Amino acid sequence: MRGYDKHAYEPFAVTVDLAVFTLRADALHVLLVERGQEPYAGRWALPGGFVRPEESAETAARRELAEETGLTDVTGPYLEQLRTYSEPGRDPRMRVVSVAFAALLPGPPEPRGGSDAAQARWVPCDEARGLAFDHDRILADARDRVGAELEHTCLATAFCPAEFTLGELQRVYEAVWGTTLDRPNFRRKVLATPGFVEPVPGAARLTGGRGKPAALYRAGPAAALRPPLLRTPREGHPA
Amino acid sequence: MRGYDKHAYEPFAVTVDLAVFTLRADALHVLLVERGQEPYAGRWALPGGFVRPEESAETAARRELAEETGLTDVTGPYLEQLRTYSEPGRDPRMRVVSVAFAALLPGPPEPRGGSDAAQARWVPCDEARGLAFDHDRILADARDRVGAELEHTCLATAFCPAEFTLGELQRVYEAVWGTTLDRPNFRRKVLATPGFVEPVPGAARLTGGRGKPAALYRAGPAAALRPPLLRTPREGHPA
């Protein structure tokens, strides 16, 4: 079916949808926009928009990310294609195929509403339900994917600012996985993985509040985490 | 950019491309079709075609898979969405967005050419180069993905018939990864993973050639492989 005669295919509208994650108060949040138009007017949805004729889906996703968050550094934030949603009827008006992306932001800027979005807001992931279109499904898939990637990639640093403590890194894992981790073991694992994190050379130490000041680290060059850091199904850390 | 006014978007053609893998003579093969039309007439390409208006990409992929291989059991073979390729200019004539899939077949049937494909052929993966469009890239991505999934899923059984020996299963890993594995260790790992394989209850044994007959196993209910079966970078097994 590679023939391109004019009756061989129907045109589709192609959009991107973004699951933009960040950590606020040690909880995983996702960026949502309130829809201003029908369908689903007044409902919350993942930010997104149409892919323009001269764009790839990746380019469109970066553009939408910049528009929605107000970020100027479009090359910076981690952005990854997830999968494409193409069920007929997922948009009640027309045939829309949507390429979903996940983005990870460190310091979450206050969102500024996009051109036609009534408003944009960070919402705790667990409270984001009843979204427009099939965005509940997309968000769940995105969260699963990010959680799985934490296990065998060094992706967690994408949630952290340029310099961070091991405690902050651990809280990324705990927020995404919804578990608690043993601190000494987490520390041992991260430091034993070459290239995961690099100590900031100066005796730089950060004090955010109480307790012993923690050493600062930067993200290292490694991308994979071998052997992986598996989440063990367990209930809670015995205090 | 969720406004749907008529100037907000341009229509795209949406296609699916399939990387159909199987094992022939202990080597990973991929199904290719020879293009009969311009562009890239006479060149080899991944099978694929347009998504029809009433179809999802998954449905279209199953349809194309059945058309290209002549398989009637469309629910059977493992099929997984990989990612979407949307670079402008990837098709010289028009704006085409393609959703790529990987399919895994056990007993490889002889391919029958699709409607407009001059012919279809199983080609050893290592010899499949110079494909049409961006299919070299898609094929490489698909192979990487399948190789990675063998590490932490029970996907390998999708390459095997309903009943298989552990030696056959091991050859799947060796063909996809391009390595050799230690047989006793592989065996220990597979049997120690609950739900990966189940012994065929009868004293059923298969003799395909020389050597001691091997016990037969079926694919078990497990999908994940935890802890994973990591490929260790090494050169070759000391005979």
Place this chain on the structure above:
DNA sequence: CCTCTTTATAGTCGCACTGACTATTAAGGG
């Protein structure tokens, strides 16, 4: 028939990683 080759299966040994846990250090708060 006997031996060699081939493949499957059983088991051993030691190292590396990890989960669970204890101890010590260095800050801030009352």
Place this chain on the structure above:
DNA sequence: CCCTTAATAGTCAGTGCGACTATAAAGAGG
């Protein structure tokens, strides 16, 4: 000045895995 909090250091045992040896059961070839 003590208590709390958080970071860091270290211990110990169990598990998983790489490397390796040994045995069993078939066919091939003389």
